[in-house]
Amino acid sequence: MSTDQTSRRSGRHRSGGRVSVPSRIAPGAGGPRLAGLDVARGLAVLSMLVAHLSPVGGVLGLSEYLAAPLFAVVLGAAMGIALARTGTDPVRFVADNALRGVLLVVLGLLLQAVYGQVDVALPVLGVLVVVLAPLAVGLRRLPVLTLGLAAGAAVLGPVLTERARDAVGADPGAGPRLLDWLAAGASHRLVSFLPMALGGLALALLLPRLLAWRPAAGVAGVLLAASGVVHALGAASVDGAAPSSGTTAEVVAGTFLAGGVVAASFAIADLAAVGRWGVRALDPVLSLGRLALTAYTVQVLVLALVSLVRDGADDDTWPVLLLTTAIVVGSVWTLDRTWGTGPLELLVRLARLPDGWRPGAAVSGALSAARQRREPPAPPGSTPPEA
Numbered sequence: 001m002s003t004d005q006t007s008r009r010s011g012r013h014r015s016g017g018r019v020s021v022p023s024r025i026a027p028g029a030g031g032p033r034l035a036g037l038d039v040a041r042g043l044a045v046l047s048m049l050v051a052h053l054s055p056v057g058g059v060l061g062l063s064e065y066l067a068a069p070l071f072a073v074v075l076g077a078a079m080g081i082a083l084a085r086t087g088t089d090p091v092r093f094v095a096d097n098a099l100r101g102v103l104l105v106v107l108g109l110l111l112q113a114v115y116g117q118v119d120v121a122l123p124v125l126g127v128l129v130v131v132l133a134p135l136a137v138g139l140r141r142l143p144v145l146t147l148g149l150a151a152g153a154a155v156l157g158p159v160l161t162e163r164a165r166d167a168v169g170a171d172p173g174a175g176p177r178l179l180d181w182l183a184a185g186a187s188h189r190l191v192s193f194l195p196m197a198l199g200g201l202a203l204a205l206l207l208p209r210l211l212a213w214r215p216a217a218g219v220a221g222v223l224l225a226a227s228g229v230v231h232a233l234g235a236a237s238v239d240g241a242a243p244s245s246g247t248t249a250e251v252v253a254g255t256f257l258a259g260g261v262v263a264a265s266f267a268i269a270d271l272a273a274v275g276r277w278g279v280r281a282l283d284p285v286l287s288l289g290r291l292a293l294t295a296y297t298v299q300v301l302v303l304a305l306v307s308l309v310r311d312g313a314d315d316d317t318w319p320v321l322l323l324t325t326a327i328v329v330g331s332v333w334t335l336d337r338t339w340g341t342g343p344l345e346l347l348v349r350l351a352r353l354p355d356g357w358r359p360g361a362a363v364s365g366a367l368s369a370a371r372q373r374r375e376p377p378a379p380p381g382s383t384p385p386e387a
Contacts, residue, residue, distance in 0.1 A: 036266030038289030064243035069254030076197035080204025101129035150198035223260035294342030
């Protein structure tokens with residue numbers, strides 16, 4: 001297998017002309033990037049664009065089932081991979097992710113205020129980051145328990161959603177915003193995303209064995225077939241399996257579907273690394289994956305501008321889809337080739353505790369200062385005791 005699959009700058013063969021960034025927050029500062037995971041994240045961005053803007057269903061309607069689950073599964077897998085690296089401090093990991101989760105919530109609220117025709121998922125993903133990080137620390141070497149908890153959450157989630165919606169009334173958006181994010185949301189909710197992310201966390205233990213395309217393709221085939229079976233059974237049931245419905249069948253089928261796409265992305269990354277033409281063809285998708293947060297933000301800003309020009313007309317049209325996709329892909333590709341990262345990715349990397357921070361250091365310092373204040377001053381001319 002080519003080393004491009006695990007290189008810090010996957011698919012890159014030249015570095016001239018790039019603007020340097022501090023090594024502490026540079027791409028790959030936490031360890032080598034997996035090209036397959038960047039491909040999966042890039043496909044999630046493309047699927048999101050189609051889900052938001054496609055004027056037709058059919059094959060393109062599959063994006064409605066894929067986009068949100070793929071983001072959640074990739075998030076869980078990325079946490080599992082980060083924790084598998086040597087030297088990762090679990091307490092710092094949880095604290096840093098709490099800061100990043102809050103940042104996603106704030107950014108999502110701003111983007112939702114800018115444009116209301118899409119249901120911005122960033123606040124729910126931010127809450128997911130905060131909740132998932134401590135779970136990932138405890139479950140990182142327990143895949144069976146992780147899958148068991150994911151299955152239990154998939155069964156319990158619809159019940160919690162129903163109870164939450166009963167509490168807020170018929171309109172899911174009428175209740176407290178936090179309750180919408182947790183369980184009552186119309187499209188995105190933590191109780192649906194959490195089992196998907198736990199599935200990604202379990203999948204992370206398998207990903208190092210999927211760096212060659214044959215095993216990756218085999219796993220992808222199994223997971224995609226399982227997704228189809230679960231969806232068919234769910235669609236025939238009373239609860240159904242409609243996209244974003246949050247039913248057990250929809251959550252489980254979406255998790256299998258997203259996991260299959262992640263495995264397929266690893267196969268694609270390995271096949272592309274065989275020849276330079278493959279790397280170049282895949283480069284825009286890799287850039288979308290590396291700069292996914294910037295891509296998401298650019299999408300919302302472009303749609304807000306287009307809506308202003310079109311007097312608020314519906315955005316589900318081919319011209320809007322093609323224009324937005326071209327701007328999003330072009331802008332992040334340019335940023336990736338010149339800066340090697342995006343402005344929001346830099347901001348997320350900066351949302352971390354200072355270097356040299358130790359758990360409890362602030363508390364220990366405060367207690368030590370308090371003890372010193374309580375000790376009586378030494379009398380004049382006295383000799384301090386020897387240490």
